[in-house]
Amino acid sequence: MIKMMENKPSLGDNVKVDYLVEQTPDMLNPKLLKGEIEIATIPTNSAANLYNKGVGYQIAAMNTWGVMYVLSNGVTVNNWADLKGQQIDTASKGAAYDVVFRYLLSENGIDPEKDLTLKYISSPVEQAQMAIAGNSKITVLPEPWVSTVLSKNKNMKLALDMQQEWTRINGADVPFAQTCLVVKADFASKHPDIVDKFLQEYANSIDWVNKNPVAAGELVTKHDIGIPADIAGSAIPRCNLRYMSSTDAKSAIEKYLQVLLDFSPDSIGGKLPDAKFYYQK
DSSP: OHHHHHHOOOOSTTOOOOOOOOSSHHHHHHHHHTTOOSEEEEEHHHHHHHHHTTOOEEEEEEEEOOOEEEEESSSOOSSGGGGTTOEEEEESTTSHHHHHHHHHHHHTTOOTTTSSEEEEESOHHHHHHHHHTTOOSEEEEETTHHHHHHHHOTTOEEEEEHHHHHHHHHOTTSOOOOEEEEEEHHHHHHOHHHHHHHHHHHHHHHHHHHHOHHHHHHHHHHTTOSSOHHHHHHHGGGSOEEEEETTTTHHHHHHHHHHHHHHOGGGGTSSOOOGGGBOOO
């Protein structure tokens, strides 16, 4: 969305757009629960949770197909079997990326409760600090923390790509549907042309960011996103940004939500959303 923040494309006559940046999804949730935002980029499980609570948001598009990686320092990790017997630092037990990591372990025949030790750290920020200081041998982190750690501790190596493993297990047509764009349902029904124009511009923005990661990183800093330009530029190629409509992405979304439901039902509100969860013009 950063190119849209920079260019402020017109969505129609008398349409004013305010772009709001929050540092975490938790800071955005109160506004979503009150219906104060028409369009938002949030984790896919958060979208399901809101929908299952009766909050009127639908998935309009997918934008990010996984930003999760396993990093190692001084430990040989060439494949998932190498994680057996190791201590692995991660954050937020029961959160989406913890669930996905445990799912991938299980699919590789590794019992996350018996075959290794998961050490839960309070936040990715603290995880990254530990890794930078050399106090973490194996850690599971999202971008942009991956790029931050790799830039500040040259002994830390990118060991495993969780997105590649997800695709290996589930197939190339069912990628890791981590982050989405939601639209307020009543707003979309009243203003479909505005929503469609936004989605067109949004798809163009994602395409531009992928083609111009360095320039996009500079815009991230310019618009106070909270990530240094060089880190953002390094992170973008590993963020797997790609626009796909919710209807085209439905099978991937459903697979991801089913995994979360099996491992941590509360993370999506206890059930799979029904068909109305998916925005259609």
